[in-house]
Amino acid sequence: MVTTSSETHGFGGSGDFQPAELSENAKVVIERRIARRDDQGDAVETPDQVFLRVARNLAEAETRFGGTEGDRAAAEASFYRLMASLDFLPNSPTLVNAGRDLQQLSACFVLPVEDSIDGIFETVKNTAIIHKSGGGTGFSFSRLRPSNDRVRSTMGVASGPVSFMRVFDSATEAIKQGGTRRGANMGILRVDHPDIDEFIKMKADMTTLQNFNISVAVTEAFMKAVEAGTDFDIINPQTGSIVGQRDARQVWETMFANAWKNGDPGVVFIDRINAGRANPVPKRGPVESTNPCGEQPLYPYDSCNLGSINLGHFTKGPAGNKTVDYERLGTVVRRTVHLLDNVIEMNNYPIPEIAETSHAIRRIGLGVMGWSDLLIDLRIPYNSEEALAVAREVMSHIQRESDAASQQLALVRGNFPDWPESIYGPGGQEGPRPMRNSTRTTIAPTGTLSIIANCSGGIEPVFSLAFIRSHYLDKDDPTKRTELAEVNEQFESAARAEGCYSEELIRFLAEGGHLAERPEVPQWIKDTFVTAHDIAPEWHVRMQAAFQEFTDNAVSKTINFPNTATVDDVRTAYELAYRTGCNGITIYRDGSRELQVLKHAEKSDGEKAIEAAQAIVTAGLGPVRRKLPDERQAITHKFRVGEQEGYITVGLFEDGTPGEVFINVSKQGSTVSGLMDTLAMMTSYSLQYGIPLSVLAAKLKNTRFEPSGPTSNRQIPISTSIVDYVFRWLELKFDGANASIQPTLIPAEDLVDSTNASVNPMKHSDAVASGVGCPECGAVLYYAEGCLICHNCFYNKCG
Template sequence: MEEGLPLSVAAREVLAERYLRRDRTGQVVESPGELFARVAAAIASVESRYGQDPTSWALRFEQLMRDLTFLPNSPTLMNAGTEIGVLSACFVLPIEDSLRSIFGTLADAALIHQAGGGTGFSFSRIRPAGDLVGTTGGRASGPLSFLRLYDTAADVMREGGRRRAANMAVLEVSHPDIEAFVAAKHDLQELHTFNLSVGATDRFMRSVVERERFELVNPRTRRSAGHIDARELFEQICEEAWRSGDPGLVFLDRINRANVLRSVGRIEATNPCGEVPLLPGESCNLGSINLARLVERGCLDRRRLGEVVTTAVRFLDDVIDAATYPTPETEAAAHGSRKIGLGVMGLAELLALRGVAYDSELGIRTAANVIRTIAGHAVRASEQLAEERGPFPLWEVSTLARRGRRPRRNAQLLSIAPTGTISLLAGTTAGIEPVFAVVYSRQLLGAAHLEVNRAFETVVREAGLWSTDLLDQLAATGSVKDIDGLPRAIKRVFRSALEMAPAWHVRMQAAVQRHVDAAVSKTVNLPNDATPRDIGNLYRLAWRSGVKGITVYRDGSRPDQVQRRLAPAGSEAAVAVAPTFSGGCSARECHY
């Protein structure tokens, strides 16, 4: 029986296509309710290690998922309780400057992709093209050649998997091949399994502002490889991002100032969508709370929110023990730091149901207060788990211990993922993104699905304004701004991602980032007529605002967008709107 499961038609189709178990003939042999029961039982099974009753915790976990109040990342939904067992959404894998390391990591990545996970890499340690290869006396082909090799392998792996492979490639801005890296996706057919991010340092950004020359450094010798004009490189980055969404920027100095395990190593890369900067070998163990499910009569149920956060932190900590890992190194890294990434989805709907505009000072403050509340509950939950189970093994060498903090079970707690797929399952807006459109067509599994924003329908029905005529008008535009008969307040609250000034996207990301110990996945949506100079202004604003990375996407800059507004009346082609996820992955469905 599937009583009480509030799943849309699109959600059920995605579950059947990618998540529900199949027999050897390919027939689906599991219902959505049975999926949630399978996942809950598999994760709760580790509770017995800590003297707890697995059955009671399985019931609590299952109810959160059945209510669509909390969902873990896709690999957990797919693999928990199956023979695969890899439950993390993604891994950051190390690449050293040797063929053994490069091809060994490639093999590890293939195993992760096979299980439905994504991978992030720093190619910064590979010697530049043309550099000396001492063992042969020849010349190196450089990081771009190996990046293309990884892309080809990921493309091959996705043919037999349930999801498209997703990767992140980071190259530090001081690498001699940085200009070639920036232009690597100038041809939109290239590197389509990869998002690209330039590892920008504070020194580089200051050089951009001051119009100074910037030193390049050979990673093999650590010696200078010459200088470039920082402003010219920055403008090239902005030009390419204007063209395709890639590359984004990750601010490495800021990331490492927040690295609580800096004595263990320096963070050089992130997961595919940028919300989890990780040390080599570490993995993303993600799950998100559906904020829209916690709103009653326009008010956030803060007591219930605290309960959900506490249970979700426990669930994610259990995932670490319940999971299997592709290599001994990744297992050791996961257990050493026990990092989790609790995030949210449905923020835009929460704001709308409370009558608050996303692009307003009140919207920014409300979002920050909600995330700060979640952070407080998450810290207390992790401290309680540390009392029950012990802190993470690397606790003593962490900066948290050195600052005299109470022991925690997890070195990292919050991460705002893009939630592209699980927000579809939950029937809410993705991550902290604004409303995409109140009515839109989603390209999914080769078919177009018409979707109406649930919060909009709720508000309009409560106002007594819902009608088939209104739906027809919205289906022609996807926007409320020109609809006669709708109150100004409703039009203001349901302003879409492209109808607000792009700076509001950055401000929202920065406000949330202040209370998130990992990072925030957020796409800054730009209209089609935005310029590379506009992007440069946003990149500088992001750096000044304290975010850990930034991605922009200009409407219509790629032909294969996942989400589209419906065509205006009388037109032949749909008007494309940016997908609401980060990391430049506009060519494909979001990974989570």
Template sequence: MTETVDGSTSRAQSGRARARKAKGLSIERVYTTEGVHPYDAVTWERRDVVQTNWKTGETVFEQRGVEFPDFWSVNASTIVTTKYFRGAVGSPEREQSLRQLLDRVVLTYTKAGKEHGYFATDADAEVFEHELTHMLLHQVFSFNSPVWFNVGTSSPQQVSACFILAVDDSMDSILNWYREEGLIFKGGSGAGLNLSRIRSSKELLRSSGGTASGPVSFMRGADASAGTIKSGGATRRAAKMVVLDVDHPDIVEFVETKEREEEKIRVLRDAGFDMDLGGEDITSVQYQNANNSIRVDDAFMRAVEEGTSYGLRARTSGEVIEEIDAKELWGKVAKAAWACADPGIQYDSTINDWHTTPETGRITASNPCSEYMHLDNSSCNLASLNLLKFLSEDGTTFDVERFVKSVELIITAMDISICFADFPTEAIGETTKAYRQLGIGYANLGAMLMASGLAYDSDGGRALAASITSLMTGVSYRRSAELAGVVGAYDGYQQNAAPHTRVMRKHLAANDDIRTMHSMDIAVQREATKQWADNLKIGEKNGWRNAQASVLAPTGTIGFMMDCDTTGIEPDFSLVKFKKLVGGGSMQVVNQTVPVALKKLGYTGETIEAIMEYIAEKGHVVDAPGLKTEHYEVFDCAVGDRAIKPMGHVRMMAAAQPFLSGAISKTVNMPETSTVEEIADVYFQGWKLGLKALAVYRDNCKVGQPLSSQKSQDDKTSASATAEATPEVKTVVVEKPIRRRLPKSRQSITTSFSVGGAEGYMTSGAHENGELGELFLKLGKQGSTLAGVMDAFSIAVSIGLQYGVPLETFVQKFTNLKFEPAGLTDDSDVRMAQSIMDYVFRRLALDYIDYDTRSALGIHSAEERQRYLDTGSHQPISKGSTAAELVETQPETLKEAATAEAATTTEVPADVSAEQAQADTAKPAPKAAHTSAELLEVITGSAVDSPLCMTCGTKMRPAGSCHVCEGCGSTSGCS
């Protein structure tokens, strides 16, 4: 796509002066044809984008007649219209076409490129404009969100999403930290910083001789500040990161801080307080607005490995003031992460070993998602490639040449943006312009591997991922070296020439160590080797334009803009997804990467169709008709029956890490049953495998523990003691239950339903007094085996009802039972169901159980939920909180609480009779306050296994360390 025209090389400190000392770039066409504008080569159509509040039906956004290419999905056009079109809706200034959005950005980049001497001729600038437009139009790549928000508007031209701040051991610096974070949050971005320069609570103040407060104390002020600023003016919380070095004397307090607060949340929630993020009572809990990470060096990790002590050093003098057991501290870290997912780990020695500018300063911190790691008071702008765009339709080849040319153009554009960008603080602007940090990355890796017939957790999958990452960064630095020959190296290059070159050689050496396995990764790795060699040759002559080139970001919203199936480095989340439909609504569909993968693996038409139908019904591939067991692993996902193991995620990160300037935004999901020791091992293996950062999340770790079994044990002990004191009973009376049959003619209700796309009919018959007495279930389009099982189940339930088993008992046992099909229903009272059984018994509860009993079970109708949502028309759900207020808060805590509480069961002591057990289970458990599961029920109508978007109600899915909505692009807190 581009090549460098020879010109003189200047390394003068003034970028403006040297920008005129060399000829510019010649840009060649790859995607476009001379004389044909990219817009004229596609078919455009008008669409109506209307978003309604899924709870109330109120229209929250409406823009009709927006213009998009016909191949853009409804999801992508909705997200771009609602998130990125500028101007007040309904005003003449409002953007109403993708053309306007792309022109606003691309023409700004092209103009700046011409002004700063990037192009040899005006014709080259026009080719640059057309090529960039085509790639964005065809979803080949995307810039990060701040570009779409700000570039070409009257707002400050902010292009960076990632910021790192700095704080020193002075009150002026600490107060300035609060101010700078606030400015960044206001602009919709996030920031991170290291607090280790602040003296510990075990050291004295120089001025008064009193004891210092310590960094954890000052975190309270920053946390409160972040909690009062709605990021970007929206409802989500700010994104921030705080880091503390492992040798800081306050490290134990830092490690345990959020664990203690999480326990406080559980206690207060159980007492009936509104403890959800944004809730009325959450302000009594601290440190909830930041991700916490500790910085560990190799010396500490070796002390953990060897079981030796490690010294904590005073910030003022550097002397060791306390010796701790390294393994014991490591255990505290793992325990805290097990309990509340914090702290994460950043491997300081590894990070700084790959640092290109150490003569300027060490890398001490990261942005909130941990992918950007560079100098203090700096920023990074991001862009991500859609890898699936470079894979052939049959999944056999990766278009290496087109990938190389695309990376060249993107890096050129990203560097141009620094020339006109605005920054939130003067210090950040100076550092960014002097070191020009870029963050190219990719999305759709998981989908591309599946389409290639490669398992995510396999040597072949890792080899291809490593090769592509190596090629991407190798081309990026080679282009950066060429740019240095045109517009000059970054200002700090001369001072850091030797270490920068050393890191380039480390990347090349790692590339040579890739163990290729297939023709595809062999071809990619071969080209990567060439690019790294050319990079070193050109760089040693010209220097480099950029101190950093690549990271792997979450790519949440922009991933959906590109219609990506998977985000960042993530595997596919699940094989069945929700697809938004034109005109509103959504449907559950099998991921369309699956048939491509099946074709690549050699399956043919009828077999592929049968497998797809099986996946649609079951949600997984186990026992799918005609599918070979050795191919199961290709379809493993982040969740489900064949969820990828935690170390599978870690090993994929380790494969890509040696080829990235920065790090990787990714959270390793772990099952609820994971132990503290397993989390400790994952963190330890991350160090061994050369990662720069790692975070874990254990399912349900952020909600209260299951109900204590202590009461049951006390009851059992009491019953045993009573039995010993009571004379033996000689007569045993056995009462035989009596079956109460229904009359020949009885009242009945027939309900048609759809759960996750599976349709059926339910007929319920009642006694003369209105009590439920029988049940019939018929499922449409199902095999005879399932139909027979449902008939038998209906008979069993009907007989149980007629013998006196209370309906409440069946409801307690079968609601929250989870299996496929599951998902959205067509019932306004029960919008989501975890299985057909879950839906059936929720519907029966609504039809046959009185309100008070249902309320204790956490089951409400849509009308009842609406009364809760209508402030003032009903009593609050719990102290200080109505459901309307809860809707405004983050969904994750409610989701996790519902999942944990739904999994809670009560064990029946062995010495309790069957009759007593039945009587006990028939009684709703007394509750002092509404549980989190009930709160979620009020809002959504059912317990679900993923957060629901608070705007459109679609299931969200993970993107790095946050969640993002596939329907509207809303995020849960990550910028």
């Protein structure tokens, strides 16, 4: 690692500082997602060098405000220590881009969608620019005239918001974000828009708008109509006139019934947002949309730059009697506000309008991660009134300290430019009050950050205390798997201290057992180490509300439900979120996605067939090959993946099932052609020796290499490689019962880093299998904090 002497980092008397030791997962994610790379794609920075690069770059802002070289060096030292200690991390784009050519440091943006073809496609262009730079985007489609509305300029009819959302989704699919993340979007439509029914139901098929989260912007008028059981007005946004009325309770029920099916749509209480601190400069508003995970309401052309404090680092005292170290927490909060204000100054915004808004209001979003770790240290159950009380204490402290830090910065650097017309200005509801940043706090997803910090994500509970991972560790036999238990570090320490730790207990928990079933485990451990699936949805909502009470912007959190939850259970959560002051709600019912992998699934027909074949070999009879007739039927299919065209020819057995495959691409003798010939030969022999097509497809779909991209087949619109396309087509054509357009989920035991690094997919994570495959590696994506996260390759769909 890079030296951390006081001479190098300008620490003065703090030259004894040592960076925190990084977990193996942290090293992998930094190498794959954060560090600078050479032309061969290899990381050329250590994690420590990443933190130093970011600190140096952000500290340069000091000189723009009249600071001396000493001020710059002190800021660099402060920022470096915040990150290298893992007390705090800024959002991923800042870690990736600060001090590099791109210099785009914001995680998310909101763009306006105007009701004209020119306006719509100008926004599509800007979306592509933002996604290419590494950001996510939010949109309100509420200004668009409804479908079938008359367009005077052409005398035609409008196609409506949902139709144009598909255009945005296709553009997103075509853009890869800086080689590290794919674009994420939020699409919002007001509940009083004429096309609201189509919007609510449009993701029910689980194939439409894969690059969008969607939420309904619910108004106070609508919620009052729900409570009263009356109708509400439907308004044409083009004319502003009332064009009909709808039964509020019927529309409300449609929302949470669809969310019960697969998690979409969420709800945003838009009038509440506009009446609060998230709308600090009303002349810029109203707020119409949020970023992709919902925690950051933003104006049109607004941006967010976020960062999270690792709360697990802020306890003090002996085990069993720890308290929150509020003094040190306050010190860190003040330093992080300083850092995030510098991010605004050093940011290279992707379009001029965003730069103008961002500098005018200087919005920042300081949040937290490691909340569950802190509660465990304090021995407080997550699902308890005491935990809610501590949440309010901790977040109110962070809010007060961040307000004070921003006020202090304002005295030195000046108020944000729009301050006179803000809620903090002379005529504002909270003014006059000096303020450098129009908002200070946000609870954001920490998918990547919590892996680097080795802590629990955001304000989520622990997902699992233990699970079994398979690793390839035998140097003499690289294909041999070794099973090792992965254990929550805090649980292991507590169990060993209490004398109840055993390998048998860990395996029991890894296989889905519950602590409550183990008599040898002390009650305080059972109460404290409660996991996500043990917590009733009510406690998830109440925890979100406790943090929202002292957060300027909003809180990203997924309200998890068991598979057995009813539609009425979801209704209760939605209404509780409204009553307790949340700015919105996102739910996910376990197993509600068709493709979700079950933990204890029965053996498939393919697995049974393989076992039968193995039994024949074991009995000494040898493998049996089924030969095709000399004259056979065949099917030829033309395809295109990216810019590569080719042909698949399948020879059939007498019963119409596939028995041989030929793949013809590119020029004869080329590498791609040779690889496809080899693949076709191995596939043909496998089919003839009885390996089911479903088994081959499950293993070979989602392989990722160039060429990849859009295809010529509407049933398989995007493919990650030619191999991926071939086996998706074969499955669709010949194995309809098991066919799937969505990426196949790879079992956890297959998710092993090619470098043999141990990657822990669930540690400290409130992650629920989504049923959606990762577009990078094909592994199952998990829901956490309103975000989709891959724990194999560290892709995330957070924005």
